[in-house]
Amino acid sequence: MSFTGILLPQLRKDTYMNVNERMESWIASIGGISLFLGALTTTFIMSRFGRRKVNLLCTIIMVVGWLSIILAPDINTILFGRFTQGIALGISSLSASILIGEYCSPKYRGGFLTKVSLTISIGSLISHTLGSFLSWRSTAAICLGITFIDLILIYISPESPMFLATRGKYNECKKVFHWLRGLKENEELEAMMNAEISRKETAKPPKTKQFANKISDMIVTMKDPQFFKPLFVMLHLDIVNIWSGGMMMDVYANRIYQKLMGNDTDVASTIITVDCVKIVASLCAVFIHTKFKRRSMLILLVSLNVITYFLIAGSCFLMDKGVILFKNPLIGFLFVNFHAIISAVGAVPLANILAGEILPLRYKAIESMISILFLSVNVTIKMKTLPYLFSYIGLSGAYCFYGLILAYGMIVATVIMPETKGKSLQEIRIEPHIS
Template identity: 40%
Template sequence: MALCSNYATPFMKQCFVTFGVTLKMAGHGAAVGFTAVLLPQLRKSNSAINIDDSTGSWIASILSFAFIIGNFTSSILMGIYGRKIANLVSIVPMIIGWVCIVFATNMPFLLTARVLQGLSIGMGVTLGPVLISEYSSPKYRGAFLMSISVKIAIGVLTVHTLGSYLKWQTTAVIYAVITVVDFIIVACSPESPSWLADHGKYEESKRVFRWLRGSDEECELERMIEASKAVRESRSSNKLNRSLQSKMEEYFTNFFKILRKKEFYKPIFIMAHVYTISQWGGVNLFAAYAVDVFNNIIGDDFDIPLLIISVDAQRIISNALAVYIITKIRRRTLLSTTVGIGIFAFLSIATYSYLREMKIFNNSIVAIILIHIHMFSIAAGTLPFCYIISGELFPLEYRSFASAISVIFHSMNFFIMVKTVPFLFNTIGLHGTYCVYAGIIAYCLVVLFIFLPETKDRTLQEIEEEFKGLSGGLGVSRGKADESTSFI
């Protein structure tokens, strides 16, 4: 905090603290996208580490095994020791992972490095959206959360570009340095005011909140403090004059009560489907298997590395456009539009791929256009949407735990999707695989159409109160209430 001038505006301060979070997410994108340049280099005959399709899929998908460990580790750390400490701890495995990759000479060493990276990603997926949502004002929150996907896209583009022209060890060195810089930025950022309030540090919470937000959002600060005090008083009264046995009985009783609370299970149910869309929407096809995908759709008629870079660049442009769009339109409108485009792209590419395989129609320009349409749907909606919603839905009291549970669906979908790509391509072809993906995200869209509330321009407290069924959660006007039941 001391590094930021007293003359900096609240917006500039929010940009600084969220940059530390999103730069880490860029490293996550680089770690996932690294396989797209690593695997082709390892397949060469002169490679020190020899791989086949099976070992290659493990290199790409083993990240997900560490997701769950990192996910729950992060939820414990961010709940007990604070968001900042958890954020710092989450960066360390990524640094070690990149260093291990630099010196990897065999498959076990390389897989260990990937597990460390997966541990870091698992921690960040839970922590990043929560921390950004607690740092930022409602009017900027959507854009800041959307910037997560922009940074991930930048990470993927950078690693694909570097890996196309440099050895994979050199690329790993560059990202190790970037990750160290991110650690320094996070170390200079303050603790979350929401966490401080939840742990009874009200004066410090007020100081940090006003440092971040200025003096124009006192109403949200007061509501946050009042809600935190009520929760802490309830906890304190339950802890008095209890034996160990009664405390354990009460713990399990309360645990099952929590599972039945609407403000707990509804956001988890919603996020399970949001994460399914984000993973099966195609982002990891382009990140981890870009060469294989383009070879299946287009063949070797084009410069594949250049085509990959162009798609990655378009992803960044679409992400940046979405940062602006999300400040103007409703969350549900964004979801329905971009997922609809994604379904169209999947089915169109599947049709083109089948016609090309049957030697009925073959036009590479058409294929490239369809690929770019598909990437637009991912970059402008299906991927960034999961980071926006995951930062807005969960109530403060259960934010760490509920986020951790929901991210299990993220890691499961990531593993299944990435691990099965070679198998599906070899059995039902790209056209069959894309039809399966289209069906999965279409199902999720229907579910979210029914259950997802509108969250744009609403405070986290208002969203929480709506899940609880309180009238205050409907916003300050009837117009906001209406948004939660309509896409348009």
């Protein structure tokens, strides 16, 4: 998404491409539409072929997307490239948190899942910095080179021990588990393998079912608290993630920064500064989410995010009404950076962490697919409507609206969500999500 932030300003100046506001909104939002297609594919191939092969597929698709953008002769090819990258994003948004959650010790899982947000922040900084000095095609070419490095790293990585256990490859499962975590967590390894052995022993042989029986089984599944309660929490964490504002600041930085700091603002320098701040914040998040409980941090940090939305909305409203007669670039700069810090420390990493923790293995594939569908709908709606909201109700109205949505998602998620810090995935799954 951060590449869009440097792509759109350059396309506006390109008379050959002839990009208008409607086309800009499509470039920004089309990845959200294709994101679901990637997730839909992932649920089937991840269960059948494993996490590692899914990540390899994701990276290959991303390569195709970058090549399409680099070689694009017209705007339609750029849209195809962004659409293709959305598919890859849908795959990785589902598989990455699951793989990290299965790789890591409960002691370090929060920190490693938080590093997903850190790497996103680093990627944003690289993309924005390159885009400030190079053309969008040259920036895309360098991003393609980084994607090839990702492909090599994924190729030499092992398969998830949990997936190996589901395939009955217990010796290989032990070998990978010990390689990843050492010999100190054999209790979790034994619990994981015993649970899988027990599941296979009690599983009934597959048989052909009538359509009515399949519908009946589906209804029973949907009534299972271990299905709908984690899913309900995850959907509201998706709301917290998307509506916290991080993605919005990446894509529409020009409009937001000029509104808050004035039309004379050096947007390129501000974007790079904010990206550096987000990296520092993401590093702090690794420590914070390793040490402190998830629910407490969700309440504290997302509440600060909501307050920041309302403060920015209030200041913009007063400026629009003439109560504040001048724009103070320093105050606007502080608002922008505080918003970036709170989003990078709170909503975004917590959503990634909990996505890898709260979904039970039995329903993980289908629940992950539903979650990504909901996520993609939110991304598309937000990115498609944002320029129109800015035009019709202003930044103050848009930020008030986003603050209310974010507050709703946080309240519902924290009321229902169990504490997961320091617990194995087995322990989290067998606990009731609401007593």
